[in-house]
Amino acid sequence: MAPFHALLILFLLPAGLFLVITLLVYLPSMRHSEGYQPGQVWRGEPEWFGGPRKGVEAIDETEPAAVGSGRDGGESGRGGASGHW
Amino acid sequence: MARVATGDAFTSTQRAEIDRAIRDAETVSRLEFSVYVGRSDGETRPFAQRLHAALAAPARSVLIVVDPPARIVEVVTGGEARRVLDDEEVKLAILAMQSAFAAGDLAGGVVRGVQQLAEHARKPQLRHTD
Structure with missing residues (x-):
């Protein structure tokens, strides 16, 4: 095997693959912004973690009776609290 | 001029x-956790209640609603969840x-909130006496 071929197979190809894989891993997160920062105007789409598959649209299909009861209505014993920052 | 989130x-x-915090919280507390982050449609509390009612199991669900433009955080607990x-x-x-949000850490505040709620809801382990 010519010395150049050995160099190519043993060092250059692995190094090239390493670079390509590293770029593929880090590029998506580098393209992202830092997320929402205080003082910015909110332009983000609502995000619902652990919510129904339909997202916010699901609330239109909810029975009004199920919404009206609770801490403020008393029936289901719903609770919670609020805060402002 | 206000900066715009890009x-x-x-x-x-x-x-x-946040996903991991929710999964861990559900394992620890046996409750369902959900987090909504975004602008409220109208008053925040009634909106949060509507979101909570739309969950799969509202009675044993805990919903955190964070409205960054209004700087309001709401937590709604279902009837069963409220017992613990x-x-x-x-x-x-x-x-x-609130303290995390005021410091500008939106994600960290959500994670901390979920963790604290789960810790409070964690039931003491039952020991068999027989």
């Missing part, structure tokens, strides 16, 4: 952290979230 509210790393997580404990978790 991308999503959370990075993929932050999203993964009273309103005073919810207020403590909200305090923790």
